[in-house]
Amino acid sequence: MTATHEVVNQAPPLTGFSTADEPALLEALRRDGAEWGVREVTELGTLAGSAAVQEQARWAEEQPPRLHTHDRFGHRIDEVAFHPAWHQLMTVAVEHGLHAAPWAGGRSGAHLVRAAKFYVWSQAEAGHGCPISMTYAAVPALRSAPELAAQYEPLLAARSYDFGLRAPLTKSGLIAGMSMTEKQGGSDVRANTTRAVPAGDGTYRLTGHKWFTSAPMSDVFLALAQTEEGLSCFLVPRVLPDGTLNGMRLMRLKDKLGNRSNASSEIEYDEAVAWPVGEPGRGVRTIVEMVNMTRLDCVLGSAAGMRAGLRQALHHTAHRRAFGRELDRQPLMRSVLADLAVESEAATLLGMRLATAVDRSQAGDAGESALRRLALAAGKYWVCKRGSTHAAEALECLGGNGYVEDSGMPRLYREAPLLSIWEGSGNVAALDVLRALGKEPAALDAFLAEVDTAAGADRRLDAAVAGVRKMLGGLADPERAQLMARSLAERMALVLQGSLLVRHSHPAVADAFCASRLDGEWGHAFGTLPAGVDLTSILERARPGAPDAAGNAS
Template sequence: MKYQHAQIVIRRLLIYASILVLSNHLSQPQLENTVQDRLSNKQKFALAAKVQVMSDHLHPSTHTATHIVSNQVSPLCGHNLYAGDQALIDNTHLNGGHWAENDLQRYGEVCGRPEMIERGYAANEFKPIFESHDRIGNRIDLVRYHPSYHQLMQLALSEGLHSSPWTTPRPGANVTRAAKNYLHCQLEAGHSCPVTMTFASVPSIKLNQGIAEEWIPKILNRGYDGSNRPYFEKSSLTIGMGMTEKQGGSDVRSNTSTALYTGGESYELLGHKWFMSAPMCDGFLVLAQAPGGLSCFLVPRWRPDGSKNALEIQRLKIKAGNVSNASSEVEMRGALGWLLGEEGRGVNAIIKMVALTRFDCMVGSSGGQRQAVVQAMYHTSQRKAFGQKLIDQPLMRNVLGDLQLEVEGSIALTMRMARAMDQEDQEHEQMLLRLGAAVGKYWICKRSPHHAYEAMECLGGNGVIENFITARLYRDAPINAIWEGSGNIQALDVLRAITKTPSVVNHWLDEMASSVGVDSRFDKAINLLKNELADLDQFEYRARHIIDQMAITMQTHLLLQAGNEAVSNAFIQSRLESKGAHSTGTLPRNIDIETLLKRGDPLSL
């Protein structure tokens, strides 16, 4: 019995000892001293033999290394986003931004730096946090962001992405801003929301001269102050927007928030906003029902006396994408607001801001498409499967070429609208932009989610993992398609413009007239489009189909004018002749796939 008991003790000690050794808590000599203190001589003798046998097996076997990392792709960083994007370079030059070449080359390098890319990841990983009250119970309505978010905001504003066309207007000013914004948003999409709104707010705020004199210089300042202080203590300001209410959505004329006149230019706003974007901005453009009808107001976050304005955040929205940017639900409990424009003309006052934000949706979605191609091209050029690099396999080449072709059309249309913004004093450009902002926002943004998915699939399982940027691109892609009016709203806006001002159609067709006769397939598409536009039967029911054809024919025209036959021919065969119904990776056999791949390769400098 004593011997059996000793065996049990030894067995238990051996188990305990093996755990200690394997977990590095005890060395072999320490183990022996610890165990021997508790054993008799006979037990020690028996244990010594067992410990020797056991120790022979504690050393790591050569077979314990299950694998070495191979055929995985290192993160892409340290590249120049501008220099590696031939489509962007071409369209920037074609539309009047050639003078900014050196600055764009510089900024392309900045946006490819590892630390900049990491800030985009961190801003999304550490989401905004809402604090309604301070620790002793005072209402503060504070949203806290990760430092990376503030660093990205600082970068954007220091580059003038919110102000440059206003502060230094010249031919190509909007084109170059769009190009830089296109590069910048590839770092991270969420913080672009307050950058865009700040840029777009200027025309509306100028409708109130007194407010404009105090606010506009600070809005245009190339600085960023994310502190929680009153606007009059800051040298730079950002602007948000609150239009949507839960009962109406895009139907802003059904808004129930009210504005009571309190004297001078001041009103007291009461009501609920279902979406208030970027709630830590310094002021917000808000629509509310005044005695004279729906009106537009600038609502500051702090009152002129230094007290907090009565904007009470109810919660932050939990979104599928765009998570670095806080979207809030807000109640206005007697909030101070200053009238912009006239009572009853709120839509007119804010419409210019809406047009500019819609344009930035085009820029952001085009940039998202480009970054998706960057990741897909780079990954497939580094990874092998079935004996060769993925990018050398015929079917993958078809997919990659198709993804790049989508970017070619998107950036061409976006930059043409940027040129129209630079020349908006001309009637043709103004009319072109009137349709183009809605057509482009509808088409480019709507094409982006599927484009992001196809690019994500090029990375296989890695593509859906959150620390690969393709997962974030996919989550972010639907946001621009919905924000500032979903697809139906954009299509109806185009029809409204056509029926209200029929001459806009003439300007749209006149723009494409220079390409008539260049390619018979394009000529045929133009004739079909004219017939569609002339047929008013069930016009609204057919709206999406009409807008599809307007977008595709305009993109075709712009690619024809750019003069790259490989690109225009591939676009015509895959988009125009198929009427946009093709699946990604179904390009026809006789196109110049090599040219498309070279133009999409981020490292082909």
């Protein structure tokens, strides 16, 4: 090898780290009654950062699933084949309780611990998080049919990944999917045309087309279809109790921008056997809790992506030299990195706070339930929007090295927009904020009480909260309210993040957030933090091994 091929000034491989090595995450567990889960989260984080799991993640995306509609004899089989790496990732996720396991427990903080696990494990590979998330979210909706819940919930919560086409109740564990979207309706599910006709034995027969059904290899699905009473919710198994395939035909797999390890499909229901879930004609109300739970995972997934991108940027800039010194020692790059770190921590804190609201809601706290309703809609809008921008900036920190597939950054970049689209794109999430404000006055009271917990701690936060209150006064005109919806959702998410940071984060991080996001004219571009921000403290907190507020090494 000639001297011209000597490799110099390149960052070493980033491996053997822990995705749980983050003060904000571990502080949230200790603060909100889930310290018992710290060991489990850190163990999973170490596994997520291992070379073996990174290799599995690469294979899962590079070898995407394939659809086999028929066997070699011409029999319809409607099966999806995955690379073994996919099944390895799914096995870890299920065995560590990232799916529906929290619903089976009664331990304080179970949903927060599950959220932290989902956050650290998603940083390894995000695609398989889709069926994991839907399985988690299916349980509260299924409880609208107590007899079905009694049969299926224990299997949905079981820590056994039992892949394959078999009758659900004969398996050791189940994965659930959701089948809502149709080509003529999209987010407007009330425009759905799939029909459900009573069979006379308590079941229905579904006939129609679904435009997007993610994870079609799942064991059971919650589906929406029209009945005489209106849009209704149903449980649809892929395999019937007698072992025969249900009338659910996989037409094709979607060729997607990202999320390529996960299969998303178009399906036809051809007299598919289904069991009703909830009241006939109240399908949207029945399934909305599943939607809300998957929206939580959209926030967590976006926060996880931010943390993964930040880690790569910090690693590269610490080893790459330009103009005589390391990139991370140069003022403008330090500002960019610190800004990325502030955004990441704000997203993480909000995701963990929403998960804590789930725990408290399950314990009967009506205020936390109301807070979750509104804060989740605003958080889904804003955090998921910021995910794409954050991924692009983190990739740019690596320059051309980040633009090549081997870096892993393109996968992160392609994945980010999905979480803003899934379970309601930006307009849907923003309009949901308006809907919550209009229909649930207690939600606004709970939201303002939460942000006011930090009242008086930072004048910029106080001013921003006052600005939100002023915006809320301008919602009387429905058309004007719609035009304000995105701005309102953004500002509500920002003041909630600011309140959380002021109360729980390092003072330098909170100061930088309030100075940039809440004070004056903010251009949204990373690397534009105002003068006087403590970049050194922010970057020290963001780097691996930083101590948390209690002095514990993360």
